[in-house]
Amino acid sequence: MHALRVEALSKSFGGLQAVKNVSFCLEIGERRGIIGPNGAGKTTLFNLVTGQLRPDAGHIVMFDRDVTAVPVHQRIKMGLSRTFQVTNLLTNLTVINNVVLAIQALKSSAFGMFRPLADYKELYEEAERLMAPWGLWENSDMLVRDLSYGQQRCLELVLSIASKPKLLLLDEPTCGMTPTEVATITDMIHALGKNMAIVLIAHDMDLIFGLDLDSVNVLHYGQILAEGSPEEIRLNSSVREIYLGSED
Amino acid sequence: MKGVFSRAERMTYRGYWPLALILFVLLIVFPQVSSLYSVILVTEVLIYAIFATSLNLELGYTGLPSLGHAAFFGVGGYMVSILIVKGGIHNFWFCIIAALLAAAVVSLLFGFFAIRSSGVFFLMLTFALAQFVWGVTWSWRSLTGGDDGISGVVRPSLGLPISMSNEVNFYYLILVFFAVAIFLLYRICRSPFGHTLQGIRESEMRMQVLGYNTWKYKYAAFIVAGIFAGLAGVLKAYQDGFVSPAYPSVATSGMVLLMCLVGGTRVFLGPTLGAAAVWIIISIVSSHTEYWSFVVGCILIITVIFAPQGIAGYLVRVGGLVKRARAKS
Numbered sequence: 001m002h003a004l005r006v007e008a009l010s011k012s013f014g015g016l017q018a019v020k021n022v023s024f025c026l027e028i029g030e031r032r033g034i035i036g037p038n039g040a041g042k043t044t045l046f047n048l049v050t051g052q053l054r055p056d057a058g059h060i061v062m063f064d065r066d067v068t069a070v071p072v073h074q075r076i077k078m079g080l081s082r083t084f085q086v087t088n089l090l091t092n093l094t095v096i097n098n099v100v101l102a103i104q105a106l107k108s109s110a111f112g113m114f115r116p117l118a119d120y121k122e123l124y125e126e127a128e129r130l131m132a133p134w135g136l137w138e139n140s141d142m143l144v145r146d147l148s149y150g151q152q153r154c155l156e157l158v159l160s161i162a163s164k165p166k167l168l169l170l171d172e173p174t175c176g177m178t179p180t181e182v183a184t185i186t187d188m189i190h191a192l193g194k195n196m197a198i199v200l201i202a203h204d205m206d207l208i209f210g211l212d213l214d215s216v217n218v219l220h221y222g223q224i225l226a227e228g229s230p231e232e233i234r235l236n237s238s239v240r241e242i243y244l245g246s247e248d
Numbered sequence: 249m250k251g252v253f254s255r256a257e258r259m260t261y262r263g264y265w266p267l268a269l270i271l272f273v274l275l276i277v278f279p280q281v282s283s284l285y286s287v288i289l290v291t292e293v294l295i296y297a298i299f300a301t302s303l304n305l306e307l308g309y310t311g312l313p314s315l316g317h318a319a320f321f322g323v324g325g326y327m328v329s330i331l332i333v334k335g336g337i338h339n340f341w342f343c344i345i346a347a348l349l350a351a352a353v354v355s356l357l358f359g360f361f362a363i364r365s366s367g368v369f370f371l372m373l374t375f376a377l378a379q380f381v382w383g384v385t386w387s388w389r390s391l392t393g394g395d396d397g398i399s400g401v402v403r404p405s406l407g408l409p410i411s412m413s414n415e416v417n418f419y420y421l422i423l424v425f426f427a428v429a430i431f432l433l434y435r436i437c438r439s440p441f442g443h444t445l446q447g448i449r450e451s452e453m454r455m456q457v458l459g460y461n462t463w464k465y466k467y468a469a470f471i472v473a474g475i476f477a478g479l480a481g482v483l484k485a486y487q488d489g490f491v492s493p494a495y496p497s498v499a500t501s502g503m504v505l506l507m508c509l510v511g512g513t514r515v516f517l518g519p520t521l522g523a524a525a526v527w528i529i530i531s532i533v534s535s536h537t538e539y540w541s542f543v544v545g546c547i548l549i550i551t552v553i554f555a556p557q558g559i560a561g562y563l564v565r566v567g568g569l570v571k572r573a574r575a576k577s
Contacts, residue, residue, distance in 0.1 A: 076459035090450035105459035
């Protein structure tokens with residue numbers, strides 16, 4: 001069984017073919033990076049996998065089930081989760097409420113209309129467990145919009161793992177962060193369970209190596225240009241040419 | 249336990265309860281010390297407060313601006329009037345439950361179409377759907393009396409030895425409905441469901457990716473809001489003794505929207521304050537000049553420019569400043 005199997009996936013926007021005949025397989029627990037220059041179709045690929053976009057052609061198979069026509073929230077129930085490149089949080093709510101809503105998402109109590117949310121103590125205890133190691137618990141009462149950018153990125157990751165996913169898509173988790181903040185995010189990703197399959201979009205190879213990924217896909221103009229171990233990708237001459245540039 | 253309540257929520261839980269209690273006691277004592285005119289006026293305010301708070305479940309909590317909320321107010325009012333006047337049914341509980349069911353069915357139908365859209369498209373769709381209800385009340389003369397409306401809606405007897413034609417007795421009946429409706433809506437807003445609606449308001453895409461079927465939540469909110477608006481319509485029809493196409497009109501939809509905006513959509517009691525402010529101003533101004541809607545228009549403009557968070561938002565901010573100043577000294 002594969003965690004994710006993408007078969008001949010294509011998507012165009014008007015005349016622009018953002019994703020062109022992309023296929024790859026992800027084993028259970030495998031950690032894979034996707035690199036490529038801006039506009040290579042990386043985020044579009046994620047949007048197709050989560051179901052926020054419908055592909056023009058091809059299939060998406062999660063845990064041996066074809067989910068090409070399955071709506072977003074049901075894919076999440078099957079164990080999928082993602083972060084966004086552009087921070088996408090519930091900005092006018094408190095940090096704790098963001099996390100509690102994320103934990104509650106897959107519970108049947110989410111539709112409860114009478115008992116106050118604050119009475120569901122177990123949600124808050126779990127939130128504390130998720131938030132405390134990353135310094136978010138101290139700021140649990142703050143509105144998300146008042147958090148620093150680095151903390152918002154941490155929260156973005158915490159929300160995505162609150163549902164205990166089996167397949168996690170990380171869209172440039174360290175985008176625009178300081179080196180210290182990047183180190184925190186790297187620690188967070190290292191701390192994730194070993195059987196959680198991860199697909200990570202990254203701009204810089206440093207992160208790919210820092211995270212000790214199993215494999216890397218290079219995406220270029222919507223197509224997979226190369227696939228292999230991080231070391232193979234680093235040594236691949238055409239990848240260096242189009243993506244890494246010539247090394248002096 | 250730390251972090252269970254946000255700062256704003258702490259205010260709601262600890263700061264508001266005594267305030268709400270004082271307000272409620274004042275509302276109980278009020279008819280004993282004031283004129284008949286004021287009693288009737290405040291009865292109307294209580295009914296509009298239910299109406300406005302129900303709209304705010306969509307507007308403030310879910311972020312869906314409806315310009316057709318009067319449709320359900322109208323359905324509730326007409327259903328109870330038709331049952332009493334045309335059907336000769338005087339059982340209060342039967343009438344009210346039938347009217348709430350009618351409001352639920354209509355919001356079930358309308359929501360099915362309206363919830364597919366958001367923002368200004370939602371506004372236009374709800375407006376169009378409400379115009380449909382208005383059109384039916386206007387044109388279907390045999391059932392609705394057309395522009396004459398339906399008169400002769402007698403007040404309920406409830407099997408009590410007191411008469412509901414007495415405005416003070418009727419006031420207390422409405423006060424009970426107000427208290428129960430506001431309590432239920434408050435619990436809904438504080439529940440996991442209510443918080444989920446706020447999450448959808450902030451970022452629907454994020455909520456979907458967290459695993460929420462956001463459509464289902466928005467649809468449920470639309471129906472709950474419709475049922476409470478229907479209740480307000482029923483109570484208003486009992487108060488007025490008649491219904492007319494003004495009930496489901498766009499003017500009524502606009503007025504209840506104004507109540508929410510003036511009162512403040514981000515605080516639970518905001519629409520209640522807004523209902524009081526707007527309705528009292530309308531009543532006073534309209535007794536002096538026929539150009540009262542000009543004044544109401546000015547209020548809207550002033551609110552939007554100078555107090556976009558409404559009266560309640562303003563009070564919360566002032567309250568926060570006072571607290572901070574006290575903490576410093």
